Amino acid sequence: MTISRPVGMSARRTAIIGGLMVATGPLSLTLYAPALPTIVGDLGTTDAGVKLTLTVYFAAFALAQLICGPLSDRFGRRSVGIAFFAIYVLGSLVCMAAPSLEVLFIGRFIQGFGVSAGVALSRAMVRDQFVGSEAIRILTMINLILTVTPAVAPTLGSVILLGGSWHYLFLVMAGFGLAILALLGTGARETLPPEARIPFRPGVILGNYRTLLSAPDFLIPSLLLCLTFSGFHGFTALLPFVLIDGLGLTPFQFAMAMLVQTGSFIAGNLLVGALSTRLGGTRLMTVALVLMGVSGLAFATLPALYPQSVLAVMVPVGIWMVGIAFISPSATAAAMAGFGGMAGAAGALTGFFQVGGGFLGSLTAGTLFPDAHTALVIQMPIVAILAIAVALIDRRRRKRQ
Incomplete structure (x- = not known):
């Protein structure tokens, strides 16, 4: 059977729709976050109880992608997106009206x-239509929104709280x-033609995930x-603990310091583009x-050499953010390049790796x-070493092929 080209969307429309979908997460x-107290x-x-609402949301967000992706391979990206975002709106309304922590847990799970x-559908929509440098360019735009949003959202939440209670935050999410x-x-068009769809059966789904997880070309970038x-x-x-509790910054000074993180990532994305x-x-x-x-x-050296310096912390952060701008769209495009026939599952699994990580x-x-400073100077170098080790192992594998 010959598979016809989907009607699809332009690169700009795909990036805008995909970016806005991704931003919701x-x-x-x-x-x-500003309303937690x-x-x-x-x-x-208690503080611990409310923090668990973040964990519930994060867990549902990561795991549900494994269902969403295969559903979109069967029923199409647009219809599954509409169904899942309707569920998200429902969860937001449950949270808004929550009279107790238990109901808030339920609402956050539904939201997640x-x-x-x-994440799952935006990547599948890109893979349905684009490959190579064009896919990287579009994923770079989507990735910019995905990573800048967490830096902007707490400030927006603080502004909303000035005008009312925390319930309004979930009303904004529903909106x-x-x-x-x-x-x-x-505004969206379907990017997966009917003849390219695959059955939604447990055996097929597990088989697709088994194929992806056993393929080094998918697993290494993921x-x-x-x-x-x-x-x-x-x-x-x-x-927050290193800069506010450790170095004594005020909340405003902390917000200014975080501009290094956001600015570095924006600059990195412009460079990658x-x-x-x-x-x-x-x-x-x-x-x-590199x-x-x-x-x-x-991270391992500067905070030890300059223990009272904000830049000793934020310079490594800025470099890492530029690195994310380079690696995220490239790794995503590489992971999905050879799996167009199961793009929904591939997009879901890359999202699972990313959110799960x-x-x-x-x-x-x-x-x-024992404390935030120790975690920063130990965990970050270890993660960097692990990433480089994975890449070197993959390079050696490719040379043997």
Whole structure:
């Protein structure tokens, strides 16, 4: 059977729709962070109990992608996106009306389940239509939104709290979800033609995931995504404690320091966008790994040499963020390049590696070390070494082929 080319969308439309879908995930993760102390008092619970709402959301977000991707391979990207974002809106409304911590848990789980469509489907939509440097360029734009949003959302949440209670934060999330639904309903086109769809059966799904996990061409880039984002979410969880508690910065000074993180990532993405048509994905990943090696070394040495310096912390952060800008779109495109027939499953599994890596990075940073400073100077160099080791093993494998 000859598979016809899907109607699809332009590169710009794909990037805008995919980027907005992806933005919903980190927005919902961090928008209500400034309200956590208030929620503790209103619901009569503990700090640990409210923090578990983040864990519930993160876990549902990561795991539901494994369902969302295969569903989109069977029913198409657009219809599955509409269904999952409707679930997300429902979860947001449950959270908004939550009278207790238990109901908030339920709402956050529903939210995380629904929003999983963002990462999985945006990558599948790109893979349906684009390969090579064009795919890297579009994924770079999507990746920019994915990583900048967590830096912006807490500030937005603080502004919203000035005008009302924490319930309004979830109303904003519901409104954002409704906007995504409207965009999918009116502005998006299906990118997967009917003749290219595959059955949604447990045997087929498990077979697809088995194929992906046994393919080094998929597994190695996915592991690099996992390690890269474990580092990012690790130091994101640690920086408030290192800079505010350790170095005595005020919240405003902390916000100014975090501009180094956001600015470095934006600069890195602009650089990747300019270089993606000249350099292949392999060279972009090589540059990224060099940057991560330099960043890991800087994390290990600069805070010890200059213990009272903010720049000793933020310079390694900035270098890491430029490295993420180089590696994320390249590794994603490389992981999905050979699996167009199961792009939904491939997009879901790369998202699982990425979100799961972030979860493990933040969990490790908060539990395995006696304090935030120690975690920063030990965990980050180890993650950098692991990423470089994975890449070197893969290079040796390719030479033997």
